[in-house]
Amino acid sequence: MKTSYNLIVVFALVFITACKNKTERPVDTKVDLIVYNAKVTTDKEGIFSEAFAIKDGNFYRIGTSDEILKLKGDSTHILDAKGKTIIPGLNDSHTHLIREGINYNNELRWDGVTSIDVALQMLKEQAARTPEGQWIRVIGGWGAYQFEEKRLPTLEEINEAVPDKPVYIMYLYSLGYLNQKGIETLGYNASTQYPGGEIELKNGQPTGLLAAKPSALILYKTLTKLPKLSPEEQENATQHYYRELNRLGVTSAIDAGGGGQYYPNNYSISKKLAAEGKLNVRTAYYLFAVDKGTELDFFKTWTSQLTPGTNDDMFKPNGYTYHGAGENLTWEAADFENFLEPRPELHENMEEELDSIVTVIAKNQTSFRIHATYNESIERFLNVFEKVDKIHPFLHKVRWTIDHAETINEANLKRIKEMGGGIAIQDRMLFQGEYFVERYGAEAAKHTPPISKIIAMGIPIGFGTDGTRVSSYNPMLTLYWAVSGKTWGGLQLYDESNKISRYKALEILTNGSAWFSNEETLKGFIKEGMYADFVILADDYFTIPEENIKNLTSDLTVVNGKVVFAKNDFKGLDPEVPVIIPEWSPVKYYGGYQNKK
Numbered sequence: 001m002k003t004s005y006n007l008i009v010v011f012a013l014v015f016i017t018a019c020k021n022k023t024e025r026p027v028d029t030k031v032d033l034i035v036y037n038a039k040v041t042t043d044k045e046g047i048f049s050e051a052f053a054i055k056d057g058n059f060y061r062i063g064t065s066d067e068i069l070k071l072k073g074d075s076t077h078i079l080d081a082k083g084k085t086i087i088p089g090l091n092d093s094h095t096h097l098i099r100e101g102i103n104y105n106n107e108l109r110w111d112g113v114t115s116i117d118v119a120l121q122m123l124k125e126q127a128a129r130t131p132e133g134q135w136i137r138v139i140g141g142w143g144a145y146q147f148e149e150k151r152l153p154t155l156e157e158i159n160e161a162v163p164d165k166p167v168y169i170m171y172l173y174s175l176g177y178l179n180q181k182g183i184e185t186l187g188y189n190a191s192t193q194y195p196g197g198e199i200e201l202k203n204g205q206p207t208g209l210l211a212a213k214p215s216a217l218i219l220y221k222t223l224t225k226l227p228k229l230s231p232e233e234q235e236n237a238t239q240h241y242y243r244e245l246n247r248l249g250v251t252s253a254i255d256a257g258g259g260g261q262y263y264p265n266n267y268s269i270s271k272k273l274a275a276e277g278k279l280n281v282r283t284a285y286y287l288f289a290v291d292k293g294t295e296l297d298f299f300k301t302w303t304s305q306l307t308p309g310t311n312d313d314m315f316k317p318n319g320y321t322y323h324g325a326g327e328n329l330t331w332e333a334a335d336f337e338n339f340l341e342p343r344p345e346l347h348e349n350m351e352e353e354l355d356s357i358v359t360v361i362a363k364n365q366t367s368f369r370i371h372a373t374y375n376e377s378i379e380r381f382l383n384v385f386e387k388v389d390k391i392h393p394f395l396h397k398v399r400w401t402i403d404h405a406e407t408i409n410e411a412n413l414k415r416i417k418e419m420g421g422g423i424a425i426q427d428r429m430l431f432q433g434e435y436f437v438e439r440y441g442a443e444a445a446k447h448t449p450p451i452s453k454i455i456a457m458g459i460p461i462g463f464g465t466d467g468t469r470v471s472s473y474n475p476m477l478t479l480y481w482a483v484s485g486k487t488w489g490g491l492q493l494y495d496e497s498n499k500i501s502r503y504k505a506l507e508i509l510t511n512g513s514a515w516f517s518n519e520e521t522l523k524g525f526i527k528e529g530m531y532a533d534f535v536i537l538a539d540d541y542f543t544i545p546e547e548n549i550k551n552l553t554s555d556l557t558v559v560n561g562k563v564v565f566a567k568n569d570f571k572g573l574d575p576e577v578p579v580i581i582p583e584w585s586p587v588k589y590y591g592g593y594q595n596k597k
Contacts, residue, residue, distance in 0.1 A: 031043070031055050031076045032561055033532075035067040038081035039540065043233045043511075043525040045503040054532040057560040062528060065271030078225070082569055083539045084555065087506060088526050088534030089251025090475045093462030094403055096258040097245065098270045098285060100106050100468040103139070106229050110142035110587040112471040112551075112594035116149050122590060125431045127162040135182070135226050139170040140469030143431035145489030155208050160192060168226060171519035172431065176210035176219045183208055184227055185306035194218035214336050214344040227236045229380070229582075230494045234269045236581050240393040242281045243577060244592040246557040246565035251533035252319075252523060254424075254464070255285040255514055256327040256403065258367060263287050263302065274320030280564040282319035282533070282551045286326040286369055292395065295330045299357050306515035308398070309518060319561055323517055324367030327403050329357050333381065337373040337404060337428055347375060353382045362392035367423070369401035369516075375408050382415050389419070396420040399518055404428065404466075406436075406449045413450070413457055422460030422515055423450055425508075427478040431471050433487035445493050451482060452498045455508075462506070474593045477504050479541075480549040502542055502549075509593055532561040534590040536567065551595050 036051035040062065046319040051068035053060045061068055063572055072078065108126050113119045120140075126136050139280050144152045152175075158167060159179045178186070181585075186205045196215025200207045231235060237404035245253065260266075273279045280522040287306075289298035303325060311321040328334055332350040335343070347353075372378045373517050381402075389395045395514040402408070402416060403424045418425065429436060429448060437445045447453065454461045463482065467473025468525040480486075485494030500508075511524025541549065556573065566574035580588040 005256050006334070008038065026032070029075050030151055031071045031295075033079065033080055034068055034072060034076045035079045035086070035534075035536075036068055037083055039083065040526055041086060041503075042508070043527050044506075045501065051525075052559045054525060057532055058534050059526055059528055059530050062526060079570075081242060081536055085537045086526065087249070087535050087537060087541065088510040088524055089559065090249045090254035090509050090537055090558065091462070091524060092245075092250055092467070092473075092475055092509075092511035093254050093420045093516045094256050094260070094426055094464035095253050095468070095473060096255060097241065097253050097281065097473070098255045098267060099258045099465075100473065101262040101517070102229065102234040102266060102269055103237065103518065104238035104241035104244070105233060105580060105582065105585040105587050106137065106592065108136060108138050109592050109594070110138050111474060111592065113142065113212045114146060114147070114148055114594075116147050116151070116153050116157070119147070120153060120157055122586075123158070123167065124161045125164045125591070126586050127167070129589070130165060131584060132165075133163075133227065134584070135185075136165060136167045137223075137226060139223065140170050140172065141467060141472040143172070143471075143488050145431075145434055145487060145491075147157075150489055153177075159208075168222060170219055170223065170469060172338070173216035173219065173336050174212055174338045176212075176222055178208040178210065180208065186222070187216045193222055209214055212338055212341070214335065214340070214341040215334070218257070224260055233271070233581050235383075236274065236578055237585075237587075238269050238273060238578055239278060240577060240587060241568065241592070243472065243565060245281050246559070247554055247567075248409040248476060249535040249537070249552075249554045249557060250281055250475060250594065251535070251557065251559045251564075252282040252514070252517075252519075253284075254323070254513070255283060256371075257286050257288040257373055259289060259328075264357070271320065274315045274318070277318070278321055279315075280559050282523075282531075283325045283557065284319070284321045286324050286367075287322070288326055288328045289330075292331040294357055295353070296360070299325055299329075299360045303360055303366045308367045321517065324369065324398070325357075325361050326369030326401070327371040328352050328522070329368065329370050330359075333377070334371065335373050335377040337406065337432070339432045339439055343374050344437075346380065351380060351384055354381065355388060358384055358388045359392060362388050362394040365394055365397055366519075368398045369403050371403050372408075373406050375402045375412060378402060378405065378412050382412060382419070385419065386467060399516060401516055404449070407444075408449065410450075411455065413453060413459065417457055417459050422462065423449075423454055424462045424464055424513075424516060425451060425454070426464045426466040426471065427481040428466055429493060430472050430477055430481040430486075430488055433491055433493045434489055435493065437493075446495060447498050450498065451494075451500060455500070455504070460512070460515040461508055462516050463509040464513065467587055472593065474550075475509060476549055477550045478509060479552075480546070481551065482508070485547050504588075506541070532558065534558050553595065 033054040040049040169177040197218025200209040289295040441595040514524040556570040
């Protein structure tokens, strides 16, 4: 009897305590941020939520405004999104942000400029403020068909705009322009030569036109002769370039390595900023040998000394991570996407050279990626990968990537699927679609690249820009291109069979891209437990006219739960940034991507 009485007392106490806890449960004071009154993109197409809470740098809860506001604690920050659309932070799966960071303040960007007259006026104005000994430079990111004139500027126009200071303008990986002062400063003459390129001559003298035929080496080498920013200026430039990416909604990016980008020297600035917590784009990077003939020794050295996926504690929370080898594993395998020229034939010794390097990668179980524009190149690359894998199995043990893949066929897509690879796609056809159609025809262009087929086959796919030289770094252009199927000039490349929905394009540029850095379970959705990286857009991506997607920007960008960029309604939350240096920097006067009409 006594035992029964004790049990009744215990159950009564439990019931009373449970009721008390239910009605008087203490507020979770660890919720750091609540965002409400929003149109929140979820991991289901067409399904939106209203609010979310962030805790310790991750999404903690997603729900209605009323539900989420109940999580408010004494130290919780509350943000009214004013009904705006919120998307996950964009993730550029193939770009060159480390290289651009140390050069950004030196460059006049024509990205987004809509007329040659405006572009030339910018050139002229910048020349007036550029000191002696420095150059005026426009290094890629623009296309002829973005201009209302639908043409390239002429050398005559460039020389007229700037007759007295050196100018270098790079167009894609196709052409370079030097004004007369630039020719004189570099000392170029009739005997100046670069492999794989031509310097146009008239009456035995250089005109200033440089042509990649088909190699871009002539364009790279010319660029390396120009003066560089000081270390202090490079650090400042990197901070402002990453902020520019934040302005366009980017919170993560994968650096594929790049020409003129030496490791470890040219990585020291980004590494320093990461260590100081000042790198506001989560950065994964790949390495490749810059100089021809050094590739094998380079990969032998660094694949044995570096471990892919490592992210030292001092670089958290934003992340600065080595991920593998790429994108140019060997110069013998470089098939530049210069559609102004015929497809380059790779050297007959390419397989032997690539085999030796891939063997090193396989033995070290290193993730890798390879630049591959044309199906003919991809066929040969996959043959090498398969051969090495039979001796040193590694393809299903690491993340490996085919970059670009514009003309890949179904047979090679099936091989990539079976071999466990992924494909990183960029909007290069937005800039070069007209050239491709002129050379290969409109029918061939309809599935260049075959986006819908890659998705249907279940091959991992990520979107990116390939900025900043061969195309712009603005990821909104990638979304526009994938959704509309159009070029900058309005040419309809794709029909409905190769266009995708706005949601699917966004998913590929967020969670899809995360696969390429082994982070698809960590970021890319506004979802409980994932990284709290998000963007409040200036306009509604899902409903605005298609053409307006190109000019879409962020009103507020958050990385790891911290505001890294804010404007308009949220301007008061914008963090302080250092003053742009040098004083004459084009970025100080024009910014980066031009959204001006």
